[in-house]
Amino acid sequence: MLDRIEFLLGEALTALRRNGMMTLAAITTSAVSLFLIGGLSYAYFRVQEYGQTLPGKFEMRVFLRSGVKEGEISRTAEAIRKMPDVATVTWIPRDLAWAKQKREHPDLTEGIENPLPDALKVKLKALTNADSVADNIRGLALVDPDGGVSYLKDEQRFADQSLQLIRWLGILFGSILLATAGILIYNAIRMAALSRRNEVRIMELVGASRAMIKAPFMIEGMVQGLLGGVVASFMILAAQRGLIQFLDSVKIQATLPAYPMLFMLGALSLAGGAYGLVCSTAALRRESA
Amino acid sequence: MQSILTPYIELKNVEVVYNRDVCALRDVNLQIARGEFVFLVGKTGAGKSTILKLLSREANVTTGDVLLEGNSISRIPRNKVHLHRRRLGIVPQDFALLPKKNIWENVGYAMRAVGATKREIRARAPEILDLVGIAHRADAFPNQLSGGEQQRVAIARALINDPPILLADEPTGNLDPEFSIEIMEVLERINQRGATVIVATHDMPVVERMRKRVVTMEKGRVISDVVPEPIVLETAVVDA
Numbered sequence: 001m002l003d004r005i006e007f008l009l010g011e012a013l014t015a016l017r018r019n020g021m022m023t024l025a026a027i028t029t030s031a032v033s034l035f036l037i038g039g040l041s042y043a044y045f046r047v048q049e050y051g052q053t054l055p056g057k058f059e060m061r062v063f064l065r066s067g068v069k070e071g072e073i074s075r076t077a078e079a080i081r082k083m084p085d086v087a088t089v090t091w092i093p094r095d096l097a098w099a100k101q102k103r104e105h106p107d108l109t110e111g112i113e114n115p116l117p118d119a120l121k122v123k124l125k126a127l128t129n130a131d132s133v134a135d136n137i138r139g140l141a142l143v144d145p146d147g148g149v150s151y152l153k154d155e156q157r158f159a160d161q162s163l164q165l166i167r168w169l170g171i172l173f174g175s176i177l178l179a180t181a182g183i184l185i186y187n188a189i190r191m192a193a194l195s196r197r198n199e200v201r202i203m204e205l206v207g208a209s210r211a212m213i214k215a216p217f218m219i220e221g222m223v224q225g226l227l228g229g230v231v232a233s234f235m236i237l238a239a240q241r242g243l244i245q246f247l248d249s250v251k252i253q254a255t256l257p258a259y260p261m262l263f264m265l266g267a268l269s270l271a272g273g274a275y276g277l278v279c280s281t282a283a284l285r286r287e288s289a
Numbered sequence: 290m291q292s293i294l295t296p297y298i299e300l301k302n303v304e305v306v307y308n309r310d311v312c313a314l315r316d317v318n319l320q321i322a323r324g325e326f327v328f329l330v331g332k333t334g335a336g337k338s339t340i341l342k343l344l345s346r347e348a349n350v351t352t353g354d355v356l357l358e359g360n361s362i363s364r365i366p367r368n369k370v371h372l373h374r375r376r377l378g379i380v381p382q383d384f385a386l387l388p389k390k391n392i393w394e395n396v397g398y399a400m401r402a403v404g405a406t407k408r409e410i411r412a413r414a415p416e417i418l419d420l421v422g423i424a425h426r427a428d429a430f431p432n433q434l435s436g437g438e439q440q441r442v443a444i445a446r447a448l449i450n451d452p453p454i455l456l457a458d459e460p461t462g463n464l465d466p467e468f469s470i471e472i473m474e475v476l477e478r479i480n481q482r483g484a485t486v487i488v489a490t491h492d493m494p495v496v497e498r499m500r501k502r503v504v505t506m507e508k509g510r511v512i513s514d515v516v517p518e519p520i521v522l523e524t525a526v527v528d529a
Contacts, residue, residue: 003406199398201385205345206449207374208402 004212011199011216015192016223022191023224026184030228030272033177035235038268040170042236044163046257060122060134060151064142068118076142077120083136085129090121117144181228182279189221189283218280225276229268237261296320296356297485298344298454303353305339305509313339315509317353321487323453326480328496329489331506337489339509341456344487345379346370357454375403378447378484380457384439386431392418392442393427399446413449421445421475437468444475455479457488461495469495 016023062080064073073091081089098114122137124130134149143149193200203213240259298321305313314336321327329337342348343355346362355362357376365373386395396417397410405413418424421441431439440460447455457476461469473488473495480486490496496503505513 003401004404007401198385198387201381202387202399202446203402204371205374205379205381205385206399206403206446207371207377209371210368212402212404 008212008215008219011196012219012223015196015216015220018195019188019192022184022188023220026181026188026224027227027231029177029181029184030225030276031231031235033174033181034229034232034268034272035239036177037170037174038229038232038264038271039236039239040166040174042264044166044170049257060124060130060137060149062120062122062137063144063148063150064118064120065144066117068142072142073118073120076140079140080120080122080137083133085125085133087123087125088121089123092119092121094118178275181225182275185221185224185276185279186283188224189217189280192217192220193284214284217284218277221276221280221283222273223276225272225274225279226269227272228276229270229272230265232272233261233264233268236264297323297325297358298487299356300340300343301354301356303343303355304351305336305343305348306351312509313348314343317509317511319504319511319514321485324480324483324485326477326486326499326501327488328499328501328503329487329506330491330493330496330503332491334508335506336509337491337506338458340506341379341458341487341489344454344456345377346373375450376452376454378444378450378452378455380440380443380447380455380460382459382462384431384443384463386439386442386446388431391428391430392423392434392445395431395442396446396449400449403450405449417445417448420448420478422471435468436464437471440464440468440472441475444472444479448479453484455484455486457486457490459490459492460488461490461492466494470498473499 064076068076077089077091080086094114094116097116097119098109101116102109122133124133130151134151137143137149138145200213237259298319300317300319303314303317307313317336317340319340329340331337339348343350344357344362346365350363354364357373362373387398390398393414396414397407400410400414401407415424415427418427421444423438423441423445426434426438429438431442434442440463444455444457444460447457455476460472460476464472469492476486476488477499500517502514502516504511505515
């Protein structure tokens, strides 16, 4: 068994060496396509993850009309709490808010009577429905309809648009490059079959099984895709490091999560290997047709 | 079960049509016994190679049937053809040697392709190379060998499965006459060990010298099938 595996691997390696340039082209194109698909998928999940953490950081401020009573505030808070997608509601009394302002900005607040209304701090469960929650709150009687609700609408839009952009970029460029890589692997295998027609003929003459004849070519395609995956995972690592350095250089403080190297290496290698196998099988099907 | 009257190899009303204009074989009937040495002779395009291809299932009949020990070769499923080929030794005209491998590796490569282990190769390859008389050149590369020697390697490779049938397509086609005789002697030696040998050739001087059964073909038909008379050595009686 080991002898047979050694023979098949040896044959595949011979073919890889013999078609050096074609192999290199197939590996690099696979790598770039997997880099784009893998890298953009990685970025997509990261942005999505970030989007999911936004509601936790994200507070909606609800400013009440002037002169409302404590009981009315409690009822309004209760009404908001009952809305779907609302996690918590906290009352911020106007006196406490003003005292804080006075502490933080004594020069600006000196001699001014407290202009702040009572407010409610609302945290959401899901970011996606923030607009409808805001509309519902604006409809409440004690809430100022103009400027009564304030929240970071732009962040939410940015996250959504980023996700969409990443998704489309990934689909568009990833598909184009994946198709290119597939064609290159396909051609590499066909050329390999052509350059090894002597060996194939000998195998046929002496009665080697079809599996034995085809296996080296399939291994070759798989290795090309697999190496493409390995290179792609290192390219993504390099891209993430480059991004961190860039953010540092422009003084943007952002904490990017650690790159899951092993996971990406495994996932992209497997995906590349499987894709290479599919392409080489298709090439051999054509060859033996 | 095979009857003792069943020929070892039999072609029954075989017709092979490649396309509307090319009919490679027409109504060919041929029977070959186990252990025979048969020459298929005729001009180029007579159908000799097609018969070998039918036997190795590189080609298939259009009508009729090709039988080996009573079993149809034509109906062997595609995924079982390789098992059938292991019962045959096939010697192609162009030797089909791997130029970057030496003789030992050429034979070893073929053995590994059919699943032999390195140990099996070490045990069997010297014996095969010895049988065809090329063991002393085992480390040489094909381009360092004469045509006759290359053909011996091709024959050695055909013997790796110890096949009961050896098919040789123009084995002397690329050789000088002196090498042709050597190759035929190798084939005869294999035949004497029990293998059925079928040789397609148009090398008539060699055929005549070998004194074996000769099936002559022309335009896809068998036009004669001659088994040579045994040579009777005359004994001189000397009166005392």
